[in-house]
Structures are given as C-alpha cells and as structure tokens.
Amino acid sequence: LPRPFPFEVRAARELLDRRGFQRLTIEGIAERAGVGKSTIYRWWPSKAAVVMDAVLEAASARIPFPDTGTARDDLRLQIASVIELYTKSKTGRGIRTLIAESQHDPTLAESLRDRFIASRRADAATVFERGIERGELRPELDIGVAIDALYGAVYYRLLVSHAPLDAAYADTLVDQVFPAFERRRKR
C-alpha cells in the first residue's frame, strides 16, 4: 500500500532514467527523495517494487483501441501504439526491466501480471471481441492465444532485439498473422 505522497516513486523514476536499473540504489532513491532508507523499506519490499510503481505510473495509461471500422486496422493501430510507446518513450526500458527482474522474483512477477499484463491483455481482448461481434473474426477464436501470437512477437523483439521493432513492424506482423483469425468468407 503506497503512501499518499510518493516522493520516492518520483525519485526512483528520475534516477532510473538517468542511471539505469543496475546503478539505481535504494540509498540513492532515499537520498533524492529526502527520506530515510527505512521509509522505503517500510513500504516496498525491494528496489524492483519501487521501480514497478515508477514505471507503471507512466505505463498504465490505457492503450487506445480505436474503432477504425475493421478489426485488422484496429489491431494494426493498437500494436503500432504499443510499439511506439515501448520504443519512443522510456516506458519500454522500464517494462524490459520489470520483466527482467520478475524472472528472479515471483512476487514481482505476480504483481507485474496483475497490475500491468492483465490490463494490457484486456485492452487487446476488447479489439478481438469487437471483431467477433462484427462477424469479421472467427467466433471460436481463442483470443488469449491470438494475443500471445501478436503481442508475444512484439515482446520477443523488445526483449531479444534480434530485429528492429518499429512502426512498420506492426503492419507486417498483422498482415502475416491476421488471416488466421478471419472468418472464412463464403465465396
């Protein structure tokens, strides 16, 4: 339960942007926040937990899921937004850090899923659900798996960087994968 006036979170965000996660220290956060170390330990279990609050404050803005008229374009736009956010702002680095740290910290992992992944996936699910309602997408589509395929690809590139993650990729990705979700047209 964070405090009402989280100077600490602001300090963490500033230091995170400036120095990176590895060189971020709890002592540093405390000093910059004008706070005793014990205050931080009282409210957060680890450096990563403070960082989580800091990152999610910025990253939790809802990803838009605009209604362009077709599910394909909705997805293209949504994925392009996500890529833009993760690529152009500091958010991407924050998300990468949280996913990285959560590999060694089950509590953090759970918190990341509950506080971030779940709502991102819910946003994505909305687009698919609308597509099904419209009759564009196969009604028996497993939405979770569809999200895995599209967003998994994005996170894969984000985390492994084997190839560029840019706006064009949103189009290519949707073009390549989307047909699997479409309702078979009568011909």
Next chain:
Amino acid sequence: LPRPFPFEVRAARELLDRRGFQRLTIEGIAERAGVGKSTIYRWWPSKAAVVMDAVLEAASARIPFPDTGTARDDLRLQIASVIELYTKSKTGRGIRTLIAESQHDPTLAESLRDRFIASRRADAATVFERGIERGELRPELDIGVAIDALYGAVYYRLLVSHAPLDAAYADTLVDQVFPAFERRRKR
C-alpha cells in the same frame, strides 16, 4: 575465448542450479572451481557471461525438426519440443536468466543473440522453408515474422507466465496461427 578446462563453468552451473542467479557470486564460483577470482575476471567480463557459457552448454543441443510430412505437424512437434525443454529441464530457467540479464547488458544481449537465438531461429526457419518448398506455405511468407509469432508466444508465456506453457499449448497455438501461413488452396 574460454579456457580449455572450464572448471569454472561447471562450478557456475552447479551453483546456479542450487542457489539461483541472484545468489550466485563470482567469489562463490571461484571458490567452488578451486580458482582465484582473478582467473575468472581474466576470461569472462561478468557473472552473466559465465552463466551464459554454463547455460548454453546444455541448451545448445539442436532442437529437432523432424519431417512428419506436413509443415503443420513439423511445427507442432518442434514447438512442443521447445516447450518441453524449457519447461521440464533447468534450461528454461537458464534462458529466462540470460534474457533477463541481457536487458541491462548489451554485450551479453549480443552474445545471446549470436550464440543462441540465431541458431534457434535458423532451426525454426528450416521447417518453414521446407513447407514453402513443398508448396504448403505461401511462398511470399515472411519467415522471420512467422517465427516471431509462434516463438514469441512461447517466450512471452515463458517470461510472463500469465498462462500455462505446456504440451497442449503447442497444438492450440499452431492451430490458431498456422492457417495464416498456408498457401491458398485451389478451390
């Protein structure tokens, strides 16, 4: 360039299995390997680099890409193998650790891509190429993106654990996504 007799790597693997990456220390590796700390610093730039050698030694066994006769089944089998490997052995935890650490360490990231990701993707590409040759898959298929979609989904679940990653998932995933790769049948 690792030394001919990497006691250190063996020690690192044992300690990694026993204590986890966080509680693994260079001092600990040195002690267990019967080696001075400086010997480790001479040959590896970081703890994560030793761990990379330790993990890849086990993880680099080629993922099989058997010829079942159809690309769909080849993929199903290959992905099921990967999931099995990452899920049932200690390899999955090692891969997660390497991906996690590479978020803060560009050298490690590059090394991970070159020494692991690239060959895993090459293995996967083989299956797609064979499918194209057979005329099962669309010849203009962007194989890289196709791999992203399938393997990205697997890594996504591996790293974020929002839903179970098991043998059944290989089937579901391929069933949902594969149709997008198929050559349009004559009608």
Next chain:
Amino acid sequence: LPRPFPFEVRAARELLDRRGFQRLTIEGIAERAGVGKSTIYRWWPSKAAVVMDAVLEAASARIPFPDTGTARDDLRLQIASVIELYTKSKTGRGIRTLIAESQHDPTLAESLRDRFIASRRADAATVFERGIERGELRPELDIGVAIDALYGAVYYRLLVSHAPLDAAYADTLVDQVFPAFERRRKR
C-alpha cells in the same frame, strides 16, 4: 522526577538482567513496559538514566555497619558485605555498568555520585568516625583518603578483575592497610 508507577524501571531491570546493557534499548524497554517511547524520553534523558533508577532501587539498601567492638572488625565486616553484594547478586554488574557509562556522560556521573557513591561513602565514614571516637584510630586520620584506599581497592578489582574479589580479600585487605589508620599505642 520519576513517575509514581515506574513500569519502565521494572522493565529495564528485567531486560538488563536478561540481555545486558549493550543490547538493552529504549524501544525494548518501552515495549516491555507497555508504554510509548516518548513516555520514556519524557522522564529520562538516556538509557543509562533509566538503568540508574533500576540499579539503584536494588543497590541502595544500606550497607550494614555493625558494631563488633573494634573498628578493624567493623571494616572487615563492612567490606565483606560490600564484596558479597557486588559479587553474588546482580548489583555488581549494575554498578559496573553505571560507572562505565558515567565515563562518557557527566550528568550521569554526577547523579551516580549524588545518589549512590555519596551515601556509600557516608556509611563507610560512620565506621571510621566511631573508631576515632573509641580512640582506636588516629584522630587526625583523613577519612576520605582512608575510604579511597579500602574501597578504591575493592572497586579496582571489581572493574579491572586482575585478581579475584572474594570474601577472603576483605580480610587480607584490611590486615594490610588498617595498621596505617591505628592510633599509635602507648608503649
């Protein structure tokens, strides 16, 4: 000015016996006394001050100065009583603590002199005064210095422990030093 119901002092004594002065904390006293820390700070200036109240409550029982008939035996008995008290009960450890802490704390030192040392010395002086009245001791005897010599020796052994401080020592000490205080006999 201590409060009428010093739960705190009782708590301090119990914790002091159990853990020793170093590991005694104001937080611990407060908790055990069922009291807020501020209540302790309101009434005592330091941990040592609480301990002083705790120790002196037990240590302030008058040392007996029985009338055996001769000053020499009176002293022997009195010193033996003091040694017994400091050696067999927890009082000795308490006194050692107070003297130790008062080395760095002038207020405590003054308080120790006023509340403890002075009355102990007054008790001792009584014996010497009676000896002078009886004509056993030299009338020009400097009683303060005589007390220094006898009691100083006891405290010296108590604080430095270079040699055992036991009942036999009372006899040896008085035998060795007392003659200097005696009135020159007629010959």
Next chain:
Amino acid sequence: LPRPFPFEVRAARELLDRRGFQRLTIEGIAERAGVGKSTIYRWWPSKAAVVMDAVLEAASARIPFPDTGTARDDLRLQIASVIELYTKSKTGRGIRTLIAESQHDPTLAESLRDRFIASRRADAATVFERGIERGELRPELDIGVAIDALYGAVYYRLLVSHAPLDAAYADTLVDQVFPAFERRRKR
C-alpha cells in the same frame, strides 16, 4: 595481530581526541584512514579494540620508578607521575574509556589487563620490592594488595571523580596509607 602501518590507529586517536568515544565510529575511522571498513573489521573485533591500540600506544610509556633513596618517596613520585599522566594528558580519558568499555566486553577486559594493567602493576611492584630489599618495608607485605590500596584509590578517583585527583593527592594518599607497609622499627 595488527598490520605494519596502522593508519587506522592514528586515525582513531585523532578522532577520539576530537569527538570522544561515543561519537567515534568505525566508518569514521575508515574514512579518515583512507581504508575500507572491511579492513578494520579484518584486524580488529570492535571499535574499542582499535581504541585500545590507539590509547596504549601513548599510555604504554613506562611510568618512571626513580630511586630517591626511600620507598616512601619513590611511591610518592611514582603515584604523582601517574596522576600527572592521567590528569594532564589525553591518556586519562583514554584509560577511562577502555575500563568503561571493558565492563561489557570480556575480550577487551582481558586484553586491557594483559597489555596495560599488568605492566603498570609490575612497575609499581618494583618499587615495593626494592623497599623490601632495603629493609624499609615489611618482608611479608602482600605487594598486590598494597598496589590495590594505592592505585585503587587513584583509579577510584579517576573513574568516580568524587574528589579532585591532583598532585597533592599523591602525598596525602601515601602519607595516610604507607605506614601500614613499613617494617616495625626496633625501638
């Protein structure tokens, strides 16, 4: 076993003089000595142990035991020297600190006895032994107890400060106590 170049001891002495024992910290010593904290912990078990080295370096100069011709004057001089040393220099404060800390620290207490008290007592014993040889003092005199009485009185005043400890006190003390040690003259 202290190191050959104890910058730490010098730093401790300077800070001790400047700030006092309570406000002396191991971190402070380390910083002033230009040394890591761990180096101090490697070689000394506690702050008090460093202080012991610092104090004894100055205090271990042999107390003179000049041959004035009579044991009484030898003692007067010796005790006056001790009082002078403990009273006029910083040594007295150091000794008080060591005795204080040794009340809670048996290891320190032992070390203090072995490294300081024992040799001081040996110096004093020399004077008594010479007096016995000369025939001035009773041959059956218990030298240890005699030292207790004289030096105990000095330490008592040093530690409890119930009365001034000055040069005049050396004379008064010896005058009052010495007669007990003297050989009975034939008359």
Next chain:
DNA sequence: CTATAACCGAGACGGTACGTCCGGTCTTACG
C-alpha cells in the same frame, strides 16, 4: 456536566551506523 487540556499508546519519520557481502583491482608467493 461539560470542555479543555495534559498525558498517553502507537508508531511513522529522517537519520546514522552497524556489520556483511561482494565487486573489481592489485600484490605476493608458490610450483
């Protein structure tokens, strides 16, 4: 019979230092 103060418990707070761990560098001595 209130109301207003004194005092209380609880415990968060900014701090300081603790003693530990380990990083990465450098020196020594052995084989």
Next chain:
DNA sequence: CGTAAGACCGGACGTACCGTCTCGGTTATAG
C-alpha cells in the same frame, strides 16, 4: 611466469535504534 590465494578499497545492502514528531484516544481537572 602463470596462477592460487587473498588483502585491499569501495559501496550498497538490509537491519536496528535513535530521538523527534504527529496522531487519536483516554483521563482528569476547571469552569
């Protein structure tokens, strides 16, 4: 002459308490 052993400086860790400070909730007195 390369290496094991490990001392060294440094820095952060997470903990323990410090002494200060609000905060409500009793008492306990004074109007």
